[in-house]
Amino acid sequence: MIGKLKTEKSRNRRPATRTLMFRGAAVFAGALLLVTAVGALFARSDSSGSAPYTGRLVVREFSALRNSLDEASGEAEVLRLELARANAVIEYSARYQIPADLAGLIYDTALRAGIDPELAFRLVKVESNFDPKATSPAGAVGLAQVLLRTAQFYEPGITLERLYDPATNLWIGFRYLRDLLGTYQGNLRLALLAYNRGPTKVNELLQLAQDPANGYARSVMRGYRKGGGGEGLP
Incomplete structure (x- = not known):
């Protein structure tokens, strides 16, 4: 194919x-x-x-x-x-091993949101394994596993049904990650942990001088090289 x-x-x-x-x-x-x-x-x-x-x-x-x-x-x-x-x-x-149209959607949305496509694909792989209908026990949905309350911050009035739409879900999820990167001054590890655990929990642990790591950031970043270069986690 x-x-x-x-x-x-x-x-x-x-x-x-x-x-x-x-x-x-x-x-x-x-x-x-x-x-x-x-x-x-x-x-x-x-x-x-x-x-x-x-x-x-x-x-x-x-x-x-x-x-x-x-x-x-x-x-x-x-x-x-x-x-x-x-x-x-x-x-x-x-x-x-995903359809080319889905790969194109992830690639284009990542660039539009200001996220490295390589990172975007890794995030979606870990979050939903590219299943647009994925739903977590915590209520996160879609390809990027976005919570409805998070989505409503970016698009007030958005419904859960619309959040399952791949294009909408990716756009909100990638914008959220981009904003977290800004919040944590470009620290990708902390931004990913906040994406997974929530910024409130991450900040709380940091204030207690505790490491908020739970294995999520390492799963996404293992072998990651931004734009084909730079340093990632082994």
């Missing part, structure tokens, strides 16, 4: 890639011809002894050419980002 998905995505990328290649070649050829023409005009001007060529037409042509180059460069960057996303989604889908 994954091989088929890769083949289909590869086929879909080829027309766009060829288009950019042809367009880039055409722009380059146009630039070369324009430079050659300008050189000839200046050479003719110098040999005849007439006033130097002002080049208003050439200036306009160069301006149009620069705009074309900028546009082609922008399209190439968009294509690069799309390819990077597609590769990441395929990788996460294969690693966790």
Whole structure:
């Protein structure tokens, strides 16, 4: 299935890639011809002894050419980002054995919420094992295991039924984790413990000079490398 998905995505990328290649070649050829023409005009001007060529037409042509180059460069960057996303989604889908559309939803929502996608997938794996209908004894629900009272802080009036919606659940859960990272000044370990145990409990234990660790943060962070680099827990 994954091989088929890769083949289909590869086929879909080829027309766009060829288009950019042809367009880039055409722009380059146009630039070369324009430079050659300008050189000839200046050479003719110098040999005849007439006033130097002002080049208003050439200036306009160069301006149009620069705009074309900028546009082609922008399209190439968009294509690069799309390819990077597609590769990441395929990788996460294969690693966790989940549908590509779910992997894409987690990936996109994590970026939107300002959370490293690698961390987001690890969180969802530990919380619900990617089951959107998961429900804990404490009442946490969905992919990110969000409590209704927590969700209502972010979206007043939200119902339990709506909280089971994967997109809504992930968006609230990842925003909550991002806010906890801010609360604990970027300390991922404490932020994860607060996500699992609640910030009130974590703060209470810290004030008593006790370690709030319960194994949860280690489960999420084991081998974690932010963005493919940095230090994580062994």
